[in-house]
Amino acid sequence: MSDIEQAPPGVDVTVPSPARMYDYILGGSANYAVDREAVKKVRAHMPDLNDAAWANRGFLQRSVRWLAEQGIRQFIDIGAGLPTGNNTHDAVHAVAPDARILYVDNDPLVEIHAKALLEGVAGTACITADFRAPDGLLGHEVTRAMIDFTQPVALLLVTVTHFVSDEDDPWGLVRRYVGGLVPGSYVALSAITSDRQVSEELGEVTAVYARSSSGGGYPRPRAEIERLLTGLEIVPPYEGAPAELCYIGEWGAEDPVAADSDGSRLGYAAVAKKTA
Numbered sequence: 001m002s003d004i005e006q007a008p009p010g011v012d013v014t015v016p017s018p019a020r021m022y023d024y025i026l027g028g029s030a031n032y033a034v035d036r037e038a039v040k041k042v043r044a045h046m047p048d049l050n051d052a053a054w055a056n057r058g059f060l061q062r063s064v065r066w067l068a069e070q071g072i073r074q075f076i077d078i079g080a081g082l083p084t085g086n087n088t089h090d091a092v093h094a095v096a097p098d099a100r101i102l103y104v105d106n107d108p109l110v111e112i113h114a115k116a117l118l119e120g121v122a123g124t125a126c127i128t129a130d131f132r133a134p135d136g137l138l139g140h141e142v143t144r145a146m147i148d149f150t151q152p153v154a155l156l157l158v159t160v161t162h163f164v165s166d167e168d169d170p171w172g173l174v175r176r177y178v179g180g181l182v183p184g185s186y187v188a189l190s191a192i193t194s195d196r197q198v199s200e201e202l203g204e205v206t207a208v209y210a211r212s213s214s215g216g217g218y219p220r221p222r223a224e225i226e227r228l229l230t231g232l233e234i235v236p237p238y239e240g241a242p243a244e245l246c247y248i249g250e251w252g253a254e255d256p257v258a259a260d261s262d263g264s265r266l267g268y269a270a271v272a273k274k275t276a
């Protein structure tokens with residue numbers, strides 16, 4: 001059967017999708033030929049791509065476990081991707097079985113896939129919504145039913161803001177989401193950076209994403225990523241580290257020196273608290 005015949009209704013297999021590309025990078029099977037071709041093109045110009053993706057998964061898992069240990073019981077995971085394994089709810093529920101996790105993605109396949117994966121898992125749900133449309137996302141009936149905005153929330157923005165163009169103002173969007181959270185809430189964020197990358201190579205990579213369903217990829221310098229967390233208090237990423245952004249794989253690492261790989265250096269990560 002061809003990809004077109006196999007694909008669920010509403011899933012376009014003629015255009016690569018960042019969610020399905022990421023699934024392929026992580027060794028999943030929820031991807032199509034067009035996604036695999038796109039990943040091969042990206043990898044040709046970004047050889048540490050797989051390492052970066054795994055470093056990022058490590059950040060996600062360690063940061064949400066830490067947040068659960070701080071007492072956070074509500075998580076909104078925006079740009080959740082195609083759940084592969086060791087997802088947010090797995091890490092959180094290992095600490096706090098009563099916690100609620102709302103997965104959000106604008107790729108329709110994510111919700112389809114999540115329905116099967118999350119069946120019977122209490123305290124979880126997945127909706128299709130766009131980070132760039134906060135009113136729709138926050139006003140969604142599932143969000144409203146599941147998240148109590150009078151209590152602290154962890155907002156997870158793990159490798160999603162680099163799919164948002166400057167024109168769509170990711171800084172203003174984060175401000176809008178954080179504005180609706182009570183003090184004691186957190187943001188966990190990672191993003192691919194343009195720092196230390198050869199601009200011609202990066203140009204080839206962003207050209208692949210420009211032809212994907214996201215319409216673009218926007219790696220940013222450190223200061224522009226840090227600016228997403230304006231007004232929040234960044235927590236030290238590991239013991240003895242200053243309270244600032246770190247490379248993706250270093251966050252929460254037991255051995256930050258060993259975690260400091262080339263792939264890890266493709267992006268920055270931070271967890272930051274809303275204190276007032």
Ligand SMILES: C[S@@+](CC[C@H](N)C(=O)[O-])C[C@H]1O[C@@H](n2cnc3c(N)ncnc32)[C@H](O)[C@@H]1O
Nearest residue numbers: 019022079080081105106107130131158159163
């Ligand atoms: C690289 S994956 C990250 C998955 C997961 N957060 C992780 O870090 O392991 C990026 C995800 O963001 C999603 N995404 C991109 N733009 C988005 C938007 N505007 N709104 C919601 N999701 C978006 C993509 O569909 C994809 O699933």
